[in-house]
Amino acid sequence: MYRLWFTGFDPDTANLKIYIDGALFARTYLLAKLFTGAYSELPSPLAGEESAGFYCYVPIPFRSSIRITTNGAAAKPLQLFYYNVGYHRYTRGRNIVSWPESNAAVAAAVGVWNKAELGENPNSGDPTTVRISGSVRLPGMGIPISLQEIEGPRIVYGIRINVDADVSVVNDILLRITWDREPDAAVHAPLSAFFALGHYGANSARSLVVGAIDDWLYTYFPMPFAHHANIELINRRPMPLESVKYEILHKAFNEDFSRVGYFRTAYFRHLAGPGLSMTLLDIEGAGQLVGVAMSFEGSGPHDMEANAPSLLFLEGDERIYVDDCRTPTIYGTGTEDFFNAGWYFTKVPFSKPVHGCTTKNTDKGYGVVSAYRLFLHDAVPFRKHLRATIEHGPANDVPVLARTVAYYYYQPVIRALPWGRLEIGDPGSESQYGYWNSSQHWSGSRTYTFEGDLDKIQISHGGRAHRGTSRFAFPTPADNQGFLLRRMFDQGIRNQRARVRVNGQDLGSWSRTGGNTADNDAGRGKWCEDDLPIPASFTSGKTYLHFDVAYEPSDATLSDPALDWNEFSYSLYDLHETGPAHPSLMSPRLPILCAIDVVSRNLDKLDLVCPDEGGTLVPVAWEPIFGASWYVWRSIAGVSVLPGCPVSLVSRSTDKIDAFFN
Template sequence: MKHLRYLIIGLFLPQIIFAQQKLQLKDLLKNFYDFSALPQYLSNVNIGQESTYDRTGGNNDGFNGTYSFVRRNADSTLVLLDVKGAGVINRIWTPTPTDDSLDFYIDNDAKPSFSIIYRDLFTGKVYPFVAPLCANQLGGFYCYLPIPFARSCKIVLRGKRAEFHQIDYHLYPKGTAVKPFSLPLQEDEKGALETIKTLWAKTTPGVHDFYQTPFTTATKEIALKPSQTALLFEATTGGRIIGFEIESATALDELAKNMDLRVTYDGEQTPAVYCPLADYFGYAFGKASMKGLMVGADGKKHYSWFPMPFDKSAKIELVYRSANGGDPSIGTVNLLCNVYSTNQKRDAAQEGKFYAYWNHENPVPTGKPYTELQANGKGHFVGVALQAQGLVPGITGFFEGDDSTVVDGQMRMHGTGSEDSFNGGWYALLDRWDAAMSLPLSGSLTYSIPLSRTGGYRFYISDKVPFAKSFLQTIEHGPEHNAWPSDYTSVSYYYCDQSNTQIIIPNAENTRIYMPDTLQIFPQLAYTAMDNFMNVEAKWTYPTSAKTMFYTVQENSLIKMSLQDIPEGKYTMFLDYDKGPDAADFSLWQRQTALTDWMNANANKTERVPMQEVCAIQITNLNNSFSFHFKTPEGKNKFTLNRVILVRE
């Protein structure tokens, strides 16, 4: 996880916003429920970030607080942000809030405009810092409530230590009139917050929730077979697609990796979107996962609400590739498609076209970060969905890597860890970044230590990142030097004034889902049930990336471990455990079937057995667990377990 102070020079937001009316909080809140302005360029807007990343290239991104403040005041308070000009704070993120006070100096360096306990920016205890814009999940604490200022903004922590944080902001062109943030909120500002809360609380918001103006619906029912291409929508005059939905009669799952979404505008030779359906809609390794504000799917219903303006024509197609050279068992897929559009064509001087950049690297080159988006032209970045797979068994250490953004040839943003970039924190810790969870603006796509994979997504709706000539966003794989063997796949969503050639196009080989043949299960992080008397303690003991579990058992005690994340198949099981003078006897079972005889773990002194083959095990969807049974001869009642290793046969 990783202090950064950079400015990103943006482009071309209509000058009327800045020159003829005062920008207010209610206008900024509108971005969260009205997407009509999303294609608009930013005009002379600078985007900045204060981030705590390690300047040396190491992994001290906040652990020691070395880079966690702009300066330390004479009274030892810490300045976290100090910017001049008119602007707005868009996002404050941290996994390490404290109970110290934060003072916000808005347009006044002498007296705070308001103060709040750092933690209460996110807890919902202090209005208007309430959900859904301010909350904490997946190990991260985030505040998306816009905090506008007319002349300056400074944030001071009344504490002696800060750790990880990222503070993102816009600075507007000189002369921009801004109404500074003040408390209490006015009624129209409260109303905008309530609108956001109501809309985001809907399980499946539809097009009518985002667009109240008239639009046309084009509906098609399609029976699509392998090697066929279906036309979902076509327009031969200028206009804009304001959203589309694709619904399948049955869950598509891995089949969605064999179907490509292809969108083309204005007769361009390079498609604006050309990627697997699964990846565009935020699947995680063949399973529907993302249900975000802008894009998502439940396996059957898929939706996209990014506005797509075009000049002369537009076409949406679905290409059904033959899986793995043509699997005869795969048949027809029945789909219902709705595309919503208007005849409002693109304002080429003020708006970009929508693009999705798909990339896949297996392996990601050693010594180089993974490329999420590389684009030329004028535009702005609005989101990314990433699937990250480790190619060595064990913990997801590749997710220590930082994201970095290069705008017009200069690095402008640098993150503090992969899950941090998705508003999370602390992967592999219980109730932090340890499972899939979908939130409106960001989330975790999946998390599995046995399969050594995870993923995340984030939409940049109020904090879109502009570029004038070029844009490059990358993410590291591993804590340092991009050395962790990895397989990464991503889709980046952006607007631009020109098409950019995608490095690769989907095919059977580069859309195949990697499946490891060696899987590690750490009992500290596994789904476990226990029966009869047992005491348990978790302690750091060996360099296995997780704590060792120390069990005190009795006769007939039982530990049952779930294998629900493990793919079906036959495996050889190995144990990493300790022998010792007080060790109990144990045997392994799968439900009521014994997998081993009784095993004697007794030894004169404690010694680690790092990988002992113990049995074969067949795992199915209906039989996906195993158990330890215990005997305690002569009162020997200890069992120490480090790992379980499964090797696919």
């Protein structure tokens, strides 16, 4: 567990109890003291309070289970008590050491967080570092000026920029970084957004990895690259800037690039109208989301109680979807909660190592807010796809102008490949995967929506529920690194739990605490998808995975145990967590007038073979399960052709393709 956040609790009575690995006795904390550093195992500044938001970033590892309870005491009558809990879940067999009372790593983190107030580079001190500094003239009119081009493999781990001009200038100067001579920049954002200052003034951020101190903007995000880096500034104003100082730190990088991602950003300017959330990042591939910085301005209804323009747009919730799961992996309780504050940011500006609010203003007849949040030890990993959105208002009903930047690390590969999908209630699919169940409790069809951005799209699907065991099997590639099994189910039945066996081996319990029992005609939010990781120790070398999913009564501590275990579909994803991964999303570079042939070897499957500009034959494939992307597979070994050589394809069966070329 990486993050706890609370607001609205009664400081005199509210408490928190944490049960680790099924312990009968809990560690008990008074919430009013927990965030002051009064408990030695939860030290400040990893635990603290700012702007009515109470947060704790002390990692609390658990080996088998964790249960967190509270008396839920609110500070005022009719006031709600809000909480967020963030955690990572690992596959079985990982060497997890449960939460100790003292932890040297936590003590080291305290030291790093304390340095953030000084704007110090946490990676400094390496004697092999190359430090480049200088000053450039930015001519204006959008002409890019390169600060430095660096040959790799290297890692940039510090960039500092000093713009000796009015603070508003940083809205009009862009930072652009290109890796390995790719045609598109990996970083392309205004300085005010990239360095988390916000769009509206001089209040500076001072976080662990982005911010400003003593007129210097800084970023300490590690940025490895294999071949080439080009770091540029672009002045969009008509008038030149005569002197912009800079400093760049880089050093050798000798690690395996299949194990690291390239640093990138996604910058957007949103004019958000009714009905749709704002997209912070939507990317196909693998990587980790490590932060966002946002600036909003909106003109919601006037707040009569405060006699000020409303900040109602802050009622929007963040939603983060991972690997095409239609249920948000992260679903928040409000915009200021997402930034670890509370009640529309009661005290600003403030800047903390991983979160802050640099601006809040209602003096101009409308509300403006700038804030940032970093996910460092609580990074959001994705293997196939990530989509992060945020609402503007309670139901995307408050018009806003927003500028957002998302920081992330990225590999253009698919590390969770869709492998198969069992549709419960479909006789053909059930027969294909050998589905069977005992003690069936219900069968039929339901029409519901998912929670979050899909809560207005009704989906009808057949399914079954049982109090016995369901069985099914998927054919699998033997050279796998594990799998992910995803279940679609009706979460109107709360607290479902089952015991899972894979090829006869006990994988443990699969449980989903809570649910959505809202009684509404549309069944809004009752569909849910949940993932079960299956480690390679259960799957490596296997060409079939046989699943037994046995209903279990819910935890006795829950007030409403599950009636049954229901299932509407199971999807299997083939994982390749480490090493070179295929398919890739890097399109082959083809010569002009290159001939491409295409063949359909099966229903809804297309295959291309492209002779790239180096004379290598590259297979590219598409099918509906891949979504909007073409997947690039390993080049055909031992074959070399002239660039642009015509290639003809023929499919002689559903899984065989022959290529003919001269």
